[in-house]
Amino acid sequence: MSEVLSRRCVIMRLADFSYEKYQKALRQSAGAVVIILPGNMSAMPQDIVQQFMELEPEMLATETIVPVYFAMEDDELLSIYTQTLTSSSSQGSLSAAEVLLHTATANGFQMVTSGAQSKAISDWAITSLEGRLAGVGGEDLPTIVVVAHYDSFGVAPWLSYGADSNGSGVSMLLELARLFSKLYTYKRTHAGYNLLFFASGGGKFNYQGTKRCTTYLDHALLQDNVAFVLCLDTLGNGDSLHLHVSKPPKEGTPQYSLLKELELVVASQYPEVKFSMVHKKINLADDMLAWEHERFGIRRLPAFTLSHLPSHRLAQRSSIMDVRPHVDVKKLGRNTKVVAEALARVIYNLTEKGAPGDLQIFTEQMQVQEEQLSAVVDWLTAQPRAAQLVDKDSSVVSTLEYYLGRYLKDVKRHYVKADKRDPEFVFYDQLKQTMNAYRVKPAIFDLLLAVCIAAYLGMMYLSIQVSHYFNRPKVKAH
Numbered sequence: 193m194s195e196v197l198s199r200r201c202v203i204m205r206l207a208d209f210s211y212e213k214y215q216k217a218l219r220q221s222a223g224a225v226v227i228i229l230p231g232n233m234s235a236m237p238q239d240i241v242q243q244f245m246e247l248e249p250e251m252l253a254t255e256t257i258v259p260v261y262f263a264m265e266d267d268e269l270l271s272i273y274t275q276t277l278t279s280s281s282s283q284g285s286l287s288a289a290e291v292l293l294h295t296a297t298a299n300g301f302q303m304v305t306s307g308a309q310s311k312a313i314s315d316w317a318i319t320s321l322e323g324r325l326a327g328v329g330g331e332d333l334p335t336i337v338v339v340a341h342y343d344s345f346g347v348a349p350w351l352s353y354g355a356d357s358n359g360s361g362v363s364m365l366l367e368l369a370r371l372f373s374k375l376y377t378y379k380r381t382h383a384g385y386n387l388l389f390f391a392s393g394g395g396k397f398n399y400q401g402t403k404r405c406t407t408y409l410d411h412a413l414l415q416d417n418v419a420f421v422l423c424l425d426t427l428g429n430g431d432s433l434h435l436h437v438s439k440p441p442k443e444g445t446p447q448y449s450l451l452k453e454l455e456l457v458v459a460s461q462y463p464e465v466k467f468s469m470v471h472k473k474i475n476l477a478d479d480m481l482a483w484e485h486e487r488f489g490i491r492r493l494p495a496f497t498l499s500h501l502p503s504h505r506l507a508q509r510s511s512i513m514d515v516r517p518h519v520d521v522k523k524l525g526r527n528t529k530v531v532a533e534a535l536a537r538v539i540y541n542l543t544e545k546g547a548p549g550d551l552q553i554f555t556e557q558m559q560v561q562e563e564q565l566s567a568v569v570d571w572l573t574a575q576p577r578a579a580q581l582v583d584k585d586s587s588v589v590s591t592l593e594y595y596l597g598r599y600l601k602d603v604k605r606h607y608v609k610a611d612k613r614d615p616e617f618v619f620y621d622q623l624k625q626t627m628n629a630y631r632v633k634p635a636i637f638d639l640l641l642a643v644c645i646a647a648y649l650g651m652m653y654l655s656i657q658v659s660h661y662f663n664r665p666k667v668k669a670h
Contacts, residue, residue: 199223201303203273205265206230207240211247218256224303225260226627228269229351234517245507248347261305261627262348262512272301272629302630310622317607318394319584320401321592323369323600325376325387334419334446335386336535337495339402339484340365341395341425342577342592346512349578350624355569356518357509358395360428363568364528365389366595367561371532371554373599383539385419389600391592394579394608396510397617398480402487404608419446421495422535423484426509427527428519428569430500432466433458436482437496438474438489446538447494453534453543454498460549462530470502498531516573524569525562529554568595580619 201224202217209227217225230236251260263269279300327333340361344354353359369389375381394400427433435454441447451469458467474486481487482504488495500523501509508514536553537543554560575588582588584607597603610617 201226201301203228203276205273206236206244209244209247211250214247214251218254218258222258224305225258226303227260227262228265228273229262229512230265233513233515241513242507245511245513248507248511251347259305261625262351263627264351268629276301300632302632303627304630305625305627307622307625310620313580313619313621314612315609316580316619317584317609318397318400318404318579319582319586319589320393320405320606320608321391321589321596321603322405322606323389323596323603325369325372325389325600327376327384327386328379328382329384332417333384333386334417335388336419336446336539337388337390337421337488338365338368338535339390339392339421339423341392341399341401341484342572342588343393343395343397343579343582344514344577345396345510346514346578348512349580350576351512352576352578353512353515353573354577355514355516355573356428357426357514358424359569359572360426360519360524361424362391362572362592363565364424364427364524364531365391366568366599367528367565368532368535369596369599370564371558371560372535374558375536381540385539389596391596392484393582393589394617395484397579399484399487400579400608400617401606402484405606406487406491406493418493419538420450421485421488421493422450422531423488423495423497424531425484425497425499426501427499428521428524430523431464432468432500432502433498433527433530434500434502435467435469435496435498436485436504437469437471438486440469440471441494441496445494447496449538449543450534453537454530456543456549457530457533457537461533461552462526465526465530468502472504500527516569519569519573521562521566521569524565525560528565529560532560578623580623 200222202213202222203226204213205228207230214225233241341358342362344352344357344359346352346354372387376383376387390402390405392399392401392405395402433454435451441451455467458465472482474481474489476490483497483499485495485497508518532554533552537547542551571591572588577588584605589605593603593605
């Protein structure tokens, strides 16, 4: 990278990226920064991926007038990068005259983007979806709510695929809906709990979809006798499960029962998994909530979040590096089985009935289908799902609606829009642009060429004048 970056387009590959280089480009008012991402993210060394994940929040928090672009690596872009790098690095071993000559004759590239200035989008609707399985045995049955947000987030919206966070949570929610819809089909296994499944939008924007449904008191969720709300977030990897709570559950409550059933199922059936409860109070002074269950906790609904992550601060929750290979379908299937078995033990009150911890309900025809989990994750990660890309007419929303409709009743949509007077979120257009590269000579080349032409013409003029002088007729003196 050249020492003087003003008005230059700085190109960096992910393997060579560092925050120091990035900050230098911003400080020197570079014309633009282009960060080249590899076509196969999973092939990148894990330390480079982890480093970039940790830098993404800092990049997003840094205000700058320098445009920053992300582009996927291809042969043409790699050729431009290689030529630029070779040209820049070769100058270090040259003399001053050679540097001047090299500067004047080297090829350069002019990078030009097409597209209008970004502007705020008005009336953007974030969509959430819900569906129900009605219990049997009375009017005021308790309701268990299962929640997962479906949107993704990262420093570049068009490259945010959110495989583990939260494609894994959504795929688990759909599989749980499928399994319990089968149980609720038969009179013998139709339980005395209502089950509500909620695929929320705007999760990465402070859980806006959930906020809408817990703010408007006319929503059925707040009228129900809620046993507890279980939020699923980042469950596609790891050998640990953490139940994040804002308030430890009291003995004798349904939420305490779920905690104990999760502990029992893990200890009896999956001893290789480490299970723990993580207690963190809701900090209303923070701009962003830590976990989705806190939205329900603010409304005094008993709720928790299950995740393989021990902390909400970990970088992989909001990164463009969170791609399909980050989800291990075997572990996602195991975690789904743990949740399904624990929920079933709560719903059917199996522990009080003396059922052993190693009793498995979801076997044979009722077993968790890893192929189904994998197919949903594949579909979700085949397209970016940043909230500003998923409108109410998006195929993501319509396909989720279709899946929920296969297993559940009363599938509904809920929309939330930003308050025009005091918006909590603002989305902009022009998130994707085409950049053209034109091969050009530097300005000094034109100057040098003009000097050379002028010198040539001057020499030609002098040559003609001298030739004319010696060839003129000689006059004899008398």
